[in-house]
Amino acid sequence: HSADAQRTDLMTITRFVLNQQSNHPESRGDFSILLSHIVLGCKFLCSAVNKGEEQKKLDVLSNDVFIKALVSSGRTCILVSEEDEEATFVEASKRGKYCVVFDPLDGSSNIDCGVSIGTIFGIYLIKEDHEPTIEDVLQPGKNMLAAGYCMYGSSCTLVLSTGSGVNGFTLDPSLGEFILTHPDIKIPKKGKIYSVNEGNAKNWDDPTTKYVENCKYPRDGSSPKSLRYIGSMVADVHRTLLYGGIFLYPADKKSPNGKLRVLYEVFPMSFLMEQAGGQAFTGNQRALDLVPKKLHERSPIFLGSYEDVEEIKALYAAEE
Numbered sequence: 001h002s003a004d005a006q007r008t009d010l011m012t013i014t015r016f017v018l019n020q021q022s023n024h025p026e027s028r029g030d031f032s033i034l035l036s037h038i039v040l041g042c043k044f045l046c047s048a049v050n051k052g053e054e055q056k057k058l059d060v061l062s063n064d065v066f067i068k069a070l071v072s073s074g075r076t077c078i079l080v081s082e083e084d085e086e087a088t089f090v091e092a093s094k095r096g097k098y099c100v101v102f103d104p105l106d107g108s109s110n111i112d113c114g115v116s117i118g119t120i121f122g123i124y125l126i127k128e129d130h131e132p133t134i135e136d137v138l139q140p141g142k143n144m145l146a147a148g149y150c151m152y153g154s155s156c157t158l159v160l161s162t163g164s165g166v167n168g169f170t171l172d173p174s175l176g177e178f179i180l181t182h183p184d185i186k187i188p189k190k191g192k193i194y195s196v197n198e199g200n201a202k203n204w205d206d207p208t209t210k211y212v213e214n215c216k217y218p219r220d221g222s223s224p225k226s227l228r229y230i231g232s233m234v235a236d237v238h239r240t241l242l243y244g245g246i247f248l249y250p251a252d253k254k255s256p257n258g259k260l261r262v263l264y265e266v267f268p269m270s271f272l273m274e275q276a277g278g279q280a281f282t283g284n285q286r287a288l289d290l291v292p293k294k295l296h297e298r299s300p301i302f303l304g305s306y307e308d309v310e311e312i313k314a315l316y317a318a319e320e
């Protein structure tokens with residue numbers, strides 16, 4: 001019986017990634033070791049969140065845990081965290097070939113009321129044989145090797161792409177293992193939900209204003225979309241990935257580049273969206289083509305179902 005077979009044949013995230021990478025035998029071991037250290041950080045946070053740690057503590061704690069786990073993996077050379085102004089360059093004796101960019105705790109304003117929060121990460125490979133420099137991480141998102149997030153919600157879910165589709169794993173607390181629960185996630189071609197902080201509406205540009213207006217009062221006779229906005233990017237993007245629709249954090253007059261950070265928010269989520277069959281757009285280009293000039297650079301972002309993102313692209317194109 002196949003359900004039983006699935007229940008007994010435990011597909012852990014480690015096993016899954018090892019299988020998936022069997023065509024890159026040279027980096028199999030290294031990548032799995034790196035991933036297991038990221039997973040350790042996620043497990044720690046999952047348990048800390050469940051214990052109800054305070055926001056202030058969790059913010060600092062989560063960054064420390066990830067930095068230490070990543071350095072001690074012996075597989076990283078440069079780390080960029082939302083919480084640190086400067087990048088961390090790993091000392092030569094612990095150096096490896098991966099650069100990790102991450103937001104250790106995303107949605108931190110939601111911690112104290114128990115709403116879902118998460119960790120977001122992206123992984124680059126350093127160019128062969130040279131001293132790591134900041135240019136190694138100031139790379140367009142399409143150069144990422146892998147990206148993912150972990151959501152600490154009613155359960156703890158890790159969503160990962162290594163460049164061949166998107167897969168979701170749920171932490172089984174009794175095993176302490178992430179088990180494959182959402183194989184080959186594909187985002188619906190079109191969705192019924194839009195997700196945006198509408199409190200910023202008075203400062204939006206015309207295409208964004210028209211787009212949201214059309215979500216509420218469609219001109220083609222279709223039903224209006226529903227609005228869902230949690231204010232945790234991980235949770236809002238996770239819902240968008242599973243149910244379809246669009247998530248946007250647009251530019252506005254006060255924040256001409258929006259709010260979200262290119263390296264560790266916009267890129268990993270855009271990478272996952274494309275891998276799931278959706279799109280990610282900045283308001284003037286494919287998000288993954290952006291070349292960041294600074295570590296903590298921001299960009300407007302529109303991501304989600306293929307057809308929903310097509311609509312906002314058309315509105316921006318009509319402006320030109």
Ligand code: AHG
Binds near residue numbers: 082103105106107232
């Ligand atoms: P962080 O907690 O890492 O600083 O990020 C918060 C982000 C993101 O999670 C969310 O999408 C966005 O802030 C919400 O911003 P608004 O409160 O402006 O809507």
Ligand code: MN
Binds near residue numbers: 082108
């Ligand atoms: Mn922050």
Ligand code: MN
Binds near residue numbers: 082103105106233265
């Ligand atoms: Mn964040």
Ligand code: MN
Binds near residue numbers: 105
């Ligand atoms: Mn954060």
